[in-house]
Amino acid sequence: MQTGRVRVPLAVTAKQEAILARLGRDVKQGATKLYEKRGRWYLALSVTLSAEEKAAKSARDKIAGIDMGLRYLAVVNAGGETLFFPGDQAASVRRRYHALRRRMGKAKAIKAIRQMKDKEARWMKDQDHKISRAIVDWCLARGVGIIRMEKLEGIRRRKTRKRDFGRSLHSWSFYRFQQFIAYKARLVGIRVEWVNPKDTSRTCPRCGHCASENRSGIRFRCRKCGFRGHADAVSAWNVSFAISGLAEAA
Incomplete structure (x- = not known):
């Protein structure tokens, strides 16, 4: 049996190799975890990089708006073109975690419940990273120079017809989700602005008529x-217009 220190080769991508080469200089090493999954071993290494914002390119003249909510985690609109990220899959996963914790609670499996909560939190953070990356890449490919997002307040108080659906996304960290989008956007030279969300869901993006009757569920029809x-696409479009003014710019 071999004892002592064992050296094993590490398989990394070209991007990961470039980051590892900068360790100790402008890249700071964080927590490290070695784990096994389906017969293969993985090393999870967290690093901190300096996030220097690139200068925005003048050729990027489009403005994208992002609407966030419970039915759709994010809806992005850039010049009338829309990208949807439905929340039903995320809600289903959250319900499954919730059901497992309830069963564990009845069995008094406190340690297992804690581990399950940690696993769910990691999954949620990973989803935020993946969706925020997809949003920024989509905007970059369409010549977006500015991303506008709602200055969120009370998003979890929005009503949904399916009570269980809303509850399963109730504790989603929309603030963290927005921050992930913001820093990824700045890294590629896209400016981020925060807007007042007032009336974005009931104002017509064509004629500007504002009325609560314009929206019915996910359907939007201007009475004028x-x-x-789609109501959420309209809201994202209005966010891009900043119809109620900017809350702040970054």
Whole structure:
């Protein structure tokens, strides 16, 4: 039996290799964890990089708006083109975790419940990273120079028809999600602005008519000009227009 220190080769991507080469200089090493999954061993290494913002390119003249909520985690609109990230899959996963914790609670499995909560938190953070990356890449490919997001307040108080669906996303960290989008955007030279979300869901992006009757669930129909669209796409479009003014710029 071999004892002592064992050296094993580490398989990394070109991007990961470049980061590892900078350890100790402008890259700071964080926590490290070695774990096994399906017969293969992985090393999870957290690092901190300096996030220097690139200068925005003048060729990027489009503005994208992002609407966030419970039915859709994010809806992005850039010049009328829309990208949806439905929340149903995330809600399903959250419900499954919740059901498992309830069963563990009945069995008094306190340690297992704690581990399950940690696993769910890691999954949520990973989803935020993946979706925020997809959003920034989508915007970058369309020549977006500014991303505007709602200055969120009380997003969890929004009503949904399916009570269980809303509850399963109730504790989603929309603030962290926005921060992930913001720092990834700045790294590629996209400016981030925060807007007042007032009236974005009930204002027509074509004629500007504002009325609560314009929206019914996920359907939007302007009572003045007849414009129709997906309500969340309309809201994201209005966020890009900053119809109620900027809250702050960063």
